[in-house]
Amino acid sequence: AQSVSQHNHHVILSEAASLELGCNYSYGGTVNLFWYVQYPGQHLQLLLKYFSGDPLVKGIKGFEAEFIKSKFSFNLRKPSVQWSDTAEYFCAVIGSGTYKYIFGTGTRLKVLA
Amino acid sequence: SAVISQKPSRDICQRGTSLTIQCQVDSQVTMMFWYRQQPGQSLTLIATANQGSEATYESGFVIDKFPISRPNLTFSTLTVSNMSPEDSSIYLCSVDTGTRGEQFFGPGTRLTVL
Numbered sequence: 671a672q673s674v675s676q677h678n679h680h681v682i683l684s685e686a687a688s689l690e691l692g693c694n695y696s697y698g699g700t701v702n703l704f705w706y707v708q709y710p711g712q713h714l715q716l717l718l719k720y721f722s723g724d725p726l727v728k729g730i731k732g733f734e735a736e737f738i739k740s741k742f743s744f745n746l747r748k749p750s751v752q753w754s755d756t757a758e759y760f761c762a763v764i765g766s767g768t769y770k771y772i773f774g775t776g777t778r779l780k781v782l783a
Numbered sequence: 784s785a786v787i788s789q790k791p792s793r794d795i796c797q798r799g800t801s802l803t804i805q806c807q808v809d810s811q812v813t814m815m816f817w818y819r820q821q822p823g824q825s826l827t828l829i830a831t832a833n834q835g836s837e838a839t840y841e842s843g844f845v846i847d848k849f850p851i852s853r854p855n856l857t858f859s860t861l862t863v864s865n866m867s868p869e870d871s872s873i874y875l876c877s878v879d880t881g882t883r884g885e886q887f888f889g890p891g892t893r894l895t896v897l
């Protein structure tokens with residue numbers, strides 16, 4: 671079955687701490703991978719995406735993610751979080767040539783000032 | 784990028800009634816999508832709406848419950864019919880950017896059914 675798993679549902683960090691959010695997927699075929707962020711009161715925004723090429727992709731606001739094909743993973747990282755990173759983060763995959771997103775359940779990140 | 788607006792932003796409705804949610808895009812797009820985000824859960828695709836054709840519904844969603852209109856390339860509506868408290872969710876529309884499945888999302892409509 672096609673699915674996306676985000677293992678951390680709630681994460682609380684202090685400012686300047688490092689962040690890594692896990693994302694694993696199950697999909698039979700080539701995928702495109704995305705991380706979306708939803709800040710409080712705002713709509714979903716694209717954080718970064720991976721289609722092909724260098725498995726380490728950089729997104730906005732200092733975020734990066736690494737695609738490890740052998741592990742079916744696309745973990746999100748940031749070396750030093752800020753209070754403004756408090757948000758909900760969603761990992762999503764889409765099969766190449768399709769339009770149907772499969773979303774993970776999301777991770778709520780709270781950064782303490 | 785596309786700018787997407789939704790109306791209403793939130794509503795509280797009585798059981799058994801219907802609500803129509805509007806989605807407006809500032810540019811012409813081929814594919815529009817409707818999602819549901821139930822409390823504490825992820826986004827689930829309800830249907831894909833292409834202009835000039837019937838919407839394509841995902842498993843578990845039917846046209847009688849969630850009729851969709853797509854009259855032109857910048858607008859779509861989703862109706863939640865005969866509502867029950869289980870329909871309390873955030874409903875989002877999105878549009879395909881034409882880049883390998885990447886989508887832009889609207890701000891969502893927060894629906895509460897009493």
